[in-house]
Amino acid sequence: MLTPAENDLLCRVEGDAPMGQIMRHYWMPACLSEEIAEADSKPIQVKLLGESFVAFRDSNGDVGVMDELCPHRRASLVLGRNEECGLRCLYHGWKMDRHGNVVDMPSEPPESPLREKVKHRSLPVKEWAGMVWVFLGDAENVPEFIPPAWAPTADTKVSIAKIVIPCNWAQILEGAIDSSHSSSLHSSDMVPSRVVQAEADDNAWYRPSTDKNPTMRCKSTDYGFHYAAIRRPIKKADTHSYVRTSVFVSPMTVLIPPNASYNVANVNVPMDDTHTAFHFIGWGEKAMDEDKWRAFLGAVPGEHLDENWVSKRNQSNWFLQNREEMKEGSFTGITGIPNQDMAMWVTMGPIANRSEDTLGAGDAAVVEFRRYMMAQLGKFQEEGKDFEKSVYRNGPDEIIPSWQGIIPKEADWSDPQERENKKLQQW
Numbered sequence: 001m002l003t004p005a006e007n008d009l010l011c012r013v014e015g016d017a018p019m020g021q022i023m024r025h026y027w028m029p030a031c032l033s034e035e036i037a038e039a040d041s042k043p044i045q046v047k048l049l050g051e052s053f054v055a056f057r058d059s060n061g062d063v064g065v066m067d068e069l070c071p072h073r074r075a076s077l078v079l080g081r082n083e084e085c086g087l088r089c090l091y092h093g094w095k096m097d098r099h100g101n102v103v104d105m106p107s108e109p110p111e112s113p114l115r116e117k118v119k120h121r122s123l124p125v126k127e128w129a130g131m132v133w134v135f136l137g138d139a140e141n142v143p144e145f146i147p148p149a150w151a152p153t154a155d156t157k158v159s160i161a162k163i164v165i166p167c168n169w170a171q172i173l174e175g176a177i178d179s180s181h182s183s184s185l186h187s188s189d190m191v192p193s194r195v196v197q198a199e200a201d202d203n204a205w206y207r208p209s210t211d212k213n214p215t216m217r218c219k220s221t222d223y224g225f226h227y228a229a230i231r232r233p234i235k236k237a238d239t240h241s242y243v244r245t246s247v248f249v250s251p252m253t254v255l256i257p258p259n260a261s262y263n264v265a266n267v268n269v270p271m272d273d274t275h276t277a278f279h280f281i282g283w284g285e286k287a288m289d290e291d292k293w294r295a296f297l298g299a300v301p302g303e304h305l306d307e308n309w310v311s312k313r314n315q316s317n318w319f320l321q322n323r324e325e326m327k328e329g330s331f332t333g334i335t336g337i338p339n340q341d342m343a344m345w346v347t348m349g350p351i352a353n354r355s356e357d358t359l360g361a362g363d364a365a366v367v368e369f370r371r372y373m374m375a376q377l378g379k380f381q382e383e384g385k386d387f388e389k390s391v392y393r394n395g396p397d398e399i400i401p402s403w404q405g406i407i408p409k410e411a412d413w414s415d416p417q418e419r420e421n422k423k424l425q426q427w
Contacts, residue, residue, distance in 0.1 A: 002354040002370060009377050010370065011168045011351050013270040014050030020270070022380050023049060023251055024137035025391045027145050029269055029279065030065055031055050031132050032162060043087060045078045047271040048136060053123065054078050055132060058085045064098025065134050067121045071102070096120045129158045141388070149255055149396040150265035150283045159293035161280045163338060164309045167345050169252065169270040171352040172278055175341050176254035176266040177246055177369055179229035180362035183212035185340050188331045194234055196426055198259040198404045202296060205259055208233050208406060209242040216364035219414050223392040224248035225372060226400050227365045228413040233406050235427055243413045244404045248369060250376065250392070255402035262287040263402070274350035280338050298336025311342060319343040
Protein backbone atom coordinates (compact mmCIF):
# COMPACT_ATOMS: atom_id res chain seq x y z
CA MET A 1 0.00 0.00 0.00
CA LEU A 2 1.26 3.47 -0.90
CA THR A 3 0.12 6.85 0.36
CA PRO A 4 -1.55 9.14 -2.21
CA ALA A 5 1.62 11.26 -2.32
CA GLU A 6 3.81 8.19 -2.93
CA ASN A 7 1.40 7.00 -5.60
CA ASP A 8 1.77 10.30 -7.43
CA LEU A 9 5.55 10.03 -7.24
CA LEU A 10 5.44 6.52 -8.69
CA CYS A 11 2.98 7.25 -11.49
CA ARG A 12 3.35 10.79 -12.78
CA VAL A 13 5.89 11.41 -15.53
CA GLU A 14 4.97 14.76 -17.07
CA GLY A 15 6.92 18.01 -16.72
CA ASP A 16 9.26 18.07 -13.75
CA ALA A 17 7.81 14.93 -12.15
CA PRO A 18 10.73 12.98 -10.60
CA MET A 19 9.72 9.67 -12.22
CA GLY A 20 9.70 11.30 -15.65
CA GLN A 21 13.13 12.76 -14.94
CA ILE A 22 14.42 9.31 -14.00
CA MET A 23 13.10 7.86 -17.27
CA ARG A 24 14.96 10.54 -19.21
CA HIS A 25 18.18 8.77 -18.21
CA TYR A 26 17.24 5.79 -20.39
CA TRP A 27 16.80 5.17 -24.10
CA MET A 28 13.14 4.36 -24.79
CA PRO A 29 11.03 3.30 -27.79
CA ALA A 30 9.27 6.18 -29.55
CA CYS A 31 7.42 4.18 -32.20
CA LEU A 32 7.66 1.07 -34.34
CA SER A 33 9.83 1.29 -37.45
CA GLU A 34 6.85 0.11 -39.50
CA GLU A 35 4.94 3.27 -38.58
CA ILE A 36 7.33 5.28 -40.75
CA ALA A 37 8.44 2.46 -43.03
CA GLU A 38 8.96 4.38 -46.30
CA ALA A 39 11.25 7.29 -47.12
CA ASP A 40 9.36 10.59 -47.42
CA SER A 41 6.20 8.94 -46.04
CA LYS A 42 3.62 10.53 -43.74
CA PRO A 43 5.13 11.85 -40.48
CA ILE A 44 3.54 10.65 -37.25
CA GLN A 45 2.93 12.20 -33.86
CA VAL A 46 4.79 10.60 -30.95
CA LYS A 47 4.00 11.32 -27.29
CA LEU A 48 6.55 10.58 -24.58
CA LEU A 49 6.50 11.65 -20.94
CA GLY A 50 3.88 14.29 -21.68
CA GLU A 51 5.77 15.83 -24.61
CA SER A 52 4.74 15.74 -28.29
CA PHE A 53 7.19 14.94 -31.07
CA VAL A 54 7.07 14.27 -34.79
CA ALA A 55 8.81 11.20 -36.22
CA PHE A 56 9.60 10.81 -39.92
CA ARG A 57 11.85 8.95 -42.34
CA ASP A 58 13.69 11.27 -44.70
CA SER A 59 14.59 10.85 -48.35
CA ASN A 60 17.74 8.89 -47.46
CA GLY A 61 15.78 6.46 -45.26
CA ASP A 62 17.13 7.96 -42.02
CA VAL A 63 14.78 8.60 -39.10
CA GLY A 64 14.32 11.92 -37.35
CA VAL A 65 12.39 12.67 -34.16
CA MET A 66 11.86 16.36 -33.35
CA ASP A 67 9.61 18.58 -31.28
CA GLU A 68 6.23 18.51 -32.97
CA LEU A 69 5.64 22.25 -33.22
CA CYS A 70 7.49 24.36 -35.76
CA PRO A 71 9.97 26.79 -34.13
CA HIS A 72 8.48 29.66 -36.15
CA ARG A 73 4.79 30.01 -35.20
CA ARG A 74 4.25 26.64 -33.45
CA ALA A 75 2.11 24.87 -36.06
CA SER A 76 2.28 21.07 -36.08
CA LEU A 77 4.95 19.48 -38.25
CA VAL A 78 2.91 16.26 -38.36
CA LEU A 79 0.99 18.02 -41.16
CA GLY A 80 4.24 19.06 -42.85
CA ARG A 81 5.67 18.04 -46.21
CA ASN A 82 8.27 15.27 -45.90
CA GLU A 83 10.53 16.00 -48.86
CA GLU A 84 14.16 16.29 -49.90
CA CYS A 85 15.59 15.22 -46.52
CA GLY A 86 13.50 17.41 -44.28
CA LEU A 87 10.10 18.41 -42.94
CA ARG A 88 8.61 21.59 -44.36
CA CYS A 89 5.98 23.38 -42.27
CA LEU A 90 2.82 24.15 -44.21
CA TYR A 91 2.33 27.55 -42.55
CA HIS A 92 5.28 29.55 -43.90
CA GLY A 93 7.46 26.88 -45.49
CA TRP A 94 10.22 26.67 -42.93
CA LYS A 95 12.07 23.39 -43.40
CA MET A 96 14.09 21.38 -40.85
CA ASP A 97 16.33 18.38 -41.48
CA ARG A 98 16.30 15.37 -39.12
CA HIS A 99 18.96 16.99 -36.94
CA GLY A 100 16.82 20.08 -36.37
CA ASN A 101 18.82 22.34 -38.67
CA VAL A 102 16.69 24.93 -40.44
CA VAL A 103 17.65 24.47 -44.09
CA ASP A 104 15.11 26.80 -45.70
CA MET A 105 13.16 29.94 -44.65
CA PRO A 106 11.23 31.07 -47.72
CA SER A 107 9.32 33.65 -45.68
CA GLU A 108 12.59 35.46 -44.80
CA PRO A 109 14.82 37.62 -47.02
CA PRO A 110 17.73 35.65 -48.54
CA GLU A 111 20.25 37.77 -46.65
CA SER A 112 18.55 37.21 -43.26
CA PRO A 113 20.86 35.70 -40.59
CA LEU A 114 17.86 34.14 -38.81
CA ARG A 115 18.37 30.68 -40.31
CA GLU A 116 21.76 30.34 -38.63
CA LYS A 117 20.32 31.41 -35.28
CA VAL A 118 17.46 28.88 -35.12
CA LYS A 119 17.99 25.27 -34.09
CA HIS A 120 14.97 23.02 -33.66
CA ARG A 121 15.12 20.41 -30.91
CA SER A 122 15.79 16.92 -32.25
CA LEU A 123 16.39 13.73 -30.28
CA PRO A 124 19.19 11.17 -30.59
CA VAL A 125 17.76 8.20 -32.52
CA LYS A 126 18.62 4.51 -32.87
CA GLU A 127 16.68 1.92 -34.86
CA TRP A 128 16.84 -1.52 -33.30
CA ALA A 129 14.60 -4.58 -33.13
CA GLY A 130 11.76 -3.05 -35.11
CA MET A 131 11.61 0.04 -32.93
CA VAL A 132 12.76 3.64 -33.14
CA TRP A 133 14.54 4.44 -29.86
CA VAL A 134 15.19 7.95 -28.57
CA PHE A 135 16.96 9.61 -25.66
CA LEU A 136 15.10 12.49 -23.98
CA GLY A 137 17.72 13.36 -21.38
CA ASP A 138 20.74 15.66 -21.31
CA ALA A 139 21.64 16.37 -24.94
CA GLU A 140 25.24 17.00 -23.89
CA ASN A 141 25.56 13.65 -22.18
CA VAL A 142 23.94 11.02 -24.41
CA PRO A 143 24.83 7.49 -23.30
CA GLU A 144 25.67 4.71 -25.72
CA PHE A 145 22.62 2.76 -26.88
CA ILE A 146 22.66 -0.69 -25.23
CA PRO A 147 20.54 -3.41 -26.91
CA PRO A 148 17.64 -4.62 -24.77
CA ALA A 149 17.80 -8.08 -23.22
CA TRP A 150 15.00 -9.24 -25.54
CA ALA A 151 16.94 -8.27 -28.69
CA PRO A 152 20.62 -8.78 -27.84
CA THR A 153 21.74 -8.84 -31.49
CA ALA A 154 20.64 -7.03 -34.62
CA ASP A 155 19.45 -10.28 -36.20
CA THR A 156 17.32 -11.46 -33.24
CA LYS A 157 13.88 -12.46 -34.49
CA VAL A 158 11.37 -10.17 -32.81
CA SER A 159 7.58 -9.91 -33.15
CA ILE A 160 5.84 -6.96 -31.49
CA ALA A 161 2.19 -6.34 -30.69
CA LYS A 162 1.57 -2.70 -29.77
CA ILE A 163 -1.51 -1.28 -28.05
CA VAL A 164 -2.02 2.27 -26.77
CA ILE A 165 -3.77 1.87 -23.42
CA PRO A 166 -5.60 4.69 -21.57
CA CYS A 167 -4.06 4.24 -18.15
CA ASN A 168 -0.86 4.85 -16.24
CA TRP A 169 2.33 2.93 -17.05
CA ALA A 170 2.86 1.59 -13.51
CA GLN A 171 -0.36 -0.42 -13.27
CA ILE A 172 0.47 -2.04 -16.60
CA LEU A 173 3.96 -2.93 -15.43
CA GLU A 174 2.63 -4.30 -12.15
CA GLY A 175 0.38 -6.55 -14.20
CA ALA A 176 3.34 -7.81 -16.19
CA ILE A 177 5.29 -8.84 -13.08
CA ASP A 178 2.24 -10.30 -11.31
CA SER A 179 2.64 -14.00 -12.05
CA SER A 180 -0.18 -15.16 -9.78
CA HIS A 181 -2.93 -13.58 -11.90
CA SER A 182 -2.11 -15.76 -14.91
CA SER A 183 -3.63 -18.84 -13.24
CA SER A 184 -7.02 -17.10 -13.16
CA LEU A 185 -7.25 -14.30 -15.73
CA HIS A 186 -5.45 -16.25 -18.48
CA SER A 187 -6.58 -19.73 -17.49
CA SER A 188 -8.32 -20.31 -20.82
CA ASP A 189 -5.12 -19.44 -22.71
CA MET A 190 -2.50 -20.82 -20.30
CA VAL A 191 -3.83 -24.33 -20.00
CA PRO A 192 -2.72 -26.91 -17.40
CA SER A 193 -1.29 -29.90 -19.23
CA ARG A 194 0.86 -32.98 -18.65
CA VAL A 195 3.87 -31.33 -20.32
CA VAL A 196 7.25 -31.27 -18.60
CA GLN A 197 7.69 -27.52 -19.27
CA ALA A 198 5.71 -24.64 -20.71
CA GLU A 199 4.88 -25.16 -24.37
CA ALA A 200 2.93 -23.24 -27.00
CA ASP A 201 1.09 -23.62 -30.26
CA ASP A 202 -1.05 -21.26 -32.33
CA ASN A 203 -4.01 -21.70 -29.99
CA ALA A 204 -2.72 -21.66 -26.40
CA TRP A 205 0.18 -21.83 -23.96
CA TYR A 206 0.50 -24.98 -21.87
CA ARG A 207 1.99 -25.30 -18.39
CA PRO A 208 2.57 -28.32 -16.11
CA SER A 209 0.62 -27.07 -13.09
CA THR A 210 -2.92 -26.49 -11.83
CA ASP A 211 -1.67 -24.52 -8.81
CA LYS A 212 -3.32 -21.08 -8.51
CA ASN A 213 -1.52 -20.15 -5.29
CA PRO A 214 2.19 -19.82 -6.09
CA THR A 215 4.83 -19.13 -3.47
CA MET A 216 6.67 -15.92 -4.39
CA ARG A 217 10.39 -15.27 -3.92
CA CYS A 218 12.24 -12.06 -4.92
CA LYS A 219 15.90 -11.18 -5.28
CA SER A 220 17.36 -7.74 -6.08
CA THR A 221 19.74 -7.11 -8.97
CA ASP A 222 21.77 -4.16 -10.24
CA TYR A 223 19.10 -3.42 -12.85
CA GLY A 224 15.91 -4.18 -10.89
CA PHE A 225 15.01 -7.61 -9.54
CA HIS A 226 14.00 -11.10 -10.54
CA TYR A 227 11.50 -13.27 -8.80
CA ALA A 228 10.08 -16.77 -8.84
CA ALA A 229 6.50 -17.98 -8.78
CA ILE A 230 6.82 -21.50 -7.38
CA ARG A 231 3.92 -23.88 -8.03
CA ARG A 232 3.13 -27.55 -7.46
CA PRO A 233 3.62 -29.48 -10.70
CA ILE A 234 0.97 -31.89 -11.95
CA LYS A 235 3.37 -34.78 -11.33
CA LYS A 236 6.25 -35.25 -8.86
CA ALA A 237 4.71 -32.65 -6.53
CA ASP A 238 6.29 -34.29 -3.45
CA THR A 239 9.86 -33.79 -4.66
CA HIS A 240 9.77 -31.06 -7.31
CA SER A 241 8.47 -27.54 -7.95
CA TYR A 242 7.35 -25.84 -11.12
CA VAL A 243 9.21 -22.52 -11.19
CA ARG A 244 8.55 -19.49 -13.38
CA THR A 245 11.00 -16.60 -13.00
CA SER A 246 10.29 -13.10 -14.28
CA VAL A 247 12.78 -10.23 -14.52
CA PHE A 248 12.13 -6.53 -14.03
CA VAL A 249 14.63 -4.33 -15.89
CA SER A 250 14.17 -0.78 -14.68
CA PRO A 251 12.35 1.33 -15.50
CA MET A 252 9.83 -0.12 -18.00
CA THR A 253 10.71 -3.66 -19.11
CA VAL A 254 9.66 -7.12 -17.91
CA LEU A 255 11.13 -10.39 -19.18
CA ILE A 256 8.31 -12.92 -18.93
CA PRO A 257 8.92 -16.67 -18.50
CA PRO A 258 9.38 -18.30 -21.90
CA ASN A 259 7.86 -21.44 -23.32
CA ALA A 260 9.67 -24.23 -25.15
CA SER A 261 9.46 -22.31 -28.43
CA TYR A 262 10.17 -18.64 -27.76
CA ASN A 263 10.82 -15.93 -25.17
CA VAL A 264 8.41 -13.20 -24.14
CA ALA A 265 8.94 -9.59 -23.00
CA ASN A 266 6.87 -6.54 -22.18
CA VAL A 267 7.89 -2.87 -22.62
CA ASN A 268 5.63 -0.10 -21.26
CA VAL A 269 6.39 3.40 -22.52
CA PRO A 270 4.66 6.28 -20.66
CA MET A 271 3.14 8.63 -23.22
CA ASP A 272 1.82 10.84 -20.44
CA ASP A 273 0.39 10.34 -16.95
CA THR A 274 -2.65 8.43 -18.19
CA HIS A 275 -1.66 6.79 -21.51
CA THR A 276 0.87 4.05 -22.18
CA ALA A 277 2.31 2.48 -25.32
CA PHE A 278 2.23 -1.20 -24.34
CA HIS A 279 4.43 -3.60 -26.32
CA PHE A 280 4.03 -7.38 -25.99
CA ILE A 281 7.02 -9.08 -27.58
CA GLY A 282 7.77 -12.61 -28.70
CA TRP A 283 11.42 -13.15 -29.51
CA GLY A 284 13.96 -15.82 -30.37
CA GLU A 285 14.68 -18.12 -33.26
CA LYS A 286 11.30 -19.89 -33.03
CA ALA A 287 9.18 -16.82 -32.32
CA MET A 288 5.92 -16.57 -34.24
CA ASP A 289 5.94 -14.41 -37.34
CA GLU A 290 4.62 -10.97 -36.45
CA ASP A 291 1.27 -11.28 -38.25
CA LYS A 292 0.55 -14.59 -36.54
CA TRP A 293 1.70 -13.19 -33.17
CA ARG A 294 -0.67 -10.25 -33.39
CA ALA A 295 -3.54 -12.48 -34.48
CA PHE A 296 -2.88 -14.85 -31.55
CA LEU A 297 -3.00 -11.92 -29.15
CA GLY A 298 -6.03 -10.21 -30.69
CA ALA A 299 -3.96 -7.12 -31.54
CA VAL A 300 -4.06 -6.81 -35.34
CA PRO A 301 -4.01 -3.22 -36.65
CA GLY A 302 -7.13 -2.50 -38.67
CA GLU A 303 -8.98 -5.47 -37.20
CA HIS A 304 -8.62 -5.24 -33.43
CA LEU A 305 -6.92 -1.83 -33.27
CA ASP A 306 -7.63 1.50 -34.95
CA GLU A 307 -5.13 3.55 -36.95
CA ASN A 308 -3.68 4.96 -33.70
CA TRP A 309 -3.03 1.51 -32.15
CA VAL A 310 -5.98 1.96 -29.80
CA SER A 311 -8.00 -1.18 -29.14
CA LYS A 312 -11.57 -1.35 -30.36
CA ARG A 313 -12.24 -3.11 -27.07
CA ASN A 314 -12.72 -0.45 -24.40
CA GLN A 315 -14.66 0.30 -21.26
CA SER A 316 -17.57 1.82 -23.20
CA ASN A 317 -18.27 -1.56 -24.83
CA TRP A 318 -16.98 -3.58 -21.85
CA PHE A 319 -14.08 -4.89 -23.90
CA LEU A 320 -16.49 -6.85 -26.12
CA GLN A 321 -16.78 -9.48 -23.43
CA ASN A 322 -18.78 -12.48 -24.66
CA ARG A 323 -20.92 -13.98 -21.88
CA GLU A 324 -22.03 -16.86 -24.08
CA GLU A 325 -18.40 -17.92 -24.51
CA MET A 326 -18.03 -17.76 -20.73
CA LYS A 327 -20.90 -20.22 -20.37
CA GLU A 328 -19.12 -22.49 -22.84
CA GLY A 329 -15.84 -22.50 -20.92
CA SER A 330 -13.97 -19.24 -21.55
CA PHE A 331 -12.96 -17.84 -18.16
CA THR A 332 -13.10 -14.18 -19.21
CA GLY A 333 -15.10 -14.06 -22.42
CA ILE A 334 -12.35 -11.77 -23.74
CA THR A 335 -10.14 -12.94 -26.60
CA GLY A 336 -6.39 -12.37 -26.40
CA ILE A 337 -4.04 -12.37 -23.42
CA PRO A 338 -3.19 -8.63 -23.56
CA ASN A 339 -6.87 -7.76 -24.02
CA GLN A 340 -7.71 -9.63 -20.82
CA ASP A 341 -4.95 -7.73 -19.01
CA MET A 342 -6.03 -4.42 -20.54
CA ALA A 343 -9.56 -4.85 -19.19
CA MET A 344 -8.15 -5.15 -15.67
CA TRP A 345 -5.72 -2.27 -15.98
CA VAL A 346 -8.17 0.19 -17.52
CA THR A 347 -10.97 -0.52 -15.06
CA MET A 348 -8.59 0.43 -12.21
CA GLY A 349 -8.94 4.01 -13.48
CA PRO A 350 -6.48 6.26 -15.36
CA ILE A 351 -4.17 6.14 -12.31
CA ALA A 352 -4.84 3.30 -9.86
CA ASN A 353 -5.40 4.35 -6.25
CA ARG A 354 -2.80 2.21 -4.46
CA SER A 355 -3.68 3.68 -1.08
CA GLU A 356 -6.76 1.44 -1.11
CA ASP A 357 -5.04 -1.79 -2.17
CA THR A 358 -5.47 -4.95 -0.14
CA LEU A 359 -2.28 -6.88 -0.87
CA GLY A 360 -1.61 -10.53 -0.10
CA ALA A 361 1.16 -13.12 -0.31
CA GLY A 362 0.69 -13.43 -4.07
CA ASP A 363 1.58 -9.76 -4.53
CA ALA A 364 5.21 -10.04 -3.43
CA ALA A 365 6.58 -8.96 -6.82
CA VAL A 366 4.23 -5.96 -6.92
CA VAL A 367 5.42 -4.93 -3.46
CA GLU A 368 9.04 -5.33 -4.58
CA PHE A 369 8.44 -3.20 -7.68
CA ARG A 370 6.99 -0.39 -5.60
CA ARG A 371 9.80 -0.66 -3.06
CA TYR A 372 12.44 -0.60 -5.78
CA MET A 373 11.00 2.37 -7.65
CA MET A 374 10.44 4.37 -4.47
CA ALA A 375 14.09 3.71 -3.58
CA GLN A 376 15.10 4.93 -7.05
CA LEU A 377 13.05 8.08 -6.55
CA GLY A 378 14.74 8.68 -3.21
CA LYS A 379 18.16 8.16 -4.76
CA PHE A 380 17.35 10.52 -7.63
CA GLN A 381 16.14 13.25 -5.30
CA GLU A 382 19.24 12.84 -3.14
CA GLU A 383 21.86 12.56 -5.91
CA GLY A 384 20.51 15.00 -8.51
CA LYS A 385 22.86 15.08 -11.50
CA ASP A 386 24.96 12.32 -9.98
CA PHE A 387 22.03 9.93 -10.43
CA GLU A 388 23.47 9.16 -13.86
CA LYS A 389 26.15 7.08 -12.12
CA SER A 390 23.46 4.82 -10.68
CA VAL A 391 21.89 3.97 -14.05
CA TYR A 392 22.56 0.44 -15.26
CA ARG A 393 24.46 0.59 -18.56
CA ASN A 394 25.73 -2.99 -18.98
CA GLY A 395 24.82 -5.20 -21.89
CA PRO A 396 22.02 -7.77 -22.18
CA ASP A 397 24.38 -10.69 -21.50
CA GLU A 398 24.66 -9.59 -17.86
CA ILE A 399 20.92 -9.64 -17.25
CA ILE A 400 19.66 -12.91 -15.76
CA PRO A 401 17.13 -14.30 -18.26
CA SER A 402 13.58 -15.19 -17.40
CA TRP A 403 13.09 -18.93 -17.04
CA GLN A 404 10.63 -21.75 -16.40
CA GLY A 405 10.95 -25.41 -15.59
CA ILE A 406 10.47 -28.19 -13.04
CA ILE A 407 13.33 -28.53 -10.55
CA PRO A 408 13.91 -30.38 -7.26
CA LYS A 409 12.51 -28.49 -4.28
CA GLU A 410 15.97 -28.03 -2.78
CA ALA A 411 17.43 -26.46 -5.95
CA ASP A 412 18.25 -22.74 -5.96
CA TRP A 413 15.72 -21.04 -8.25
CA SER A 414 17.86 -17.89 -8.46
CA ASP A 415 21.01 -19.63 -9.77
CA PRO A 416 20.71 -19.82 -13.59
CA GLN A 417 23.25 -22.59 -13.93
CA GLU A 418 21.91 -24.76 -11.10
CA ARG A 419 18.29 -24.49 -12.16
CA GLU A 420 19.12 -25.35 -15.76
CA ASN A 421 21.35 -28.27 -14.77
CA LYS A 422 18.65 -29.72 -12.51
CA LYS A 423 15.70 -29.02 -14.78
CA LEU A 424 13.48 -32.03 -15.32
CA GLN A 425 13.68 -33.12 -18.95
CA GLN A 426 11.00 -35.78 -18.94
CA TRP A 427 8.48 -37.34 -16.55
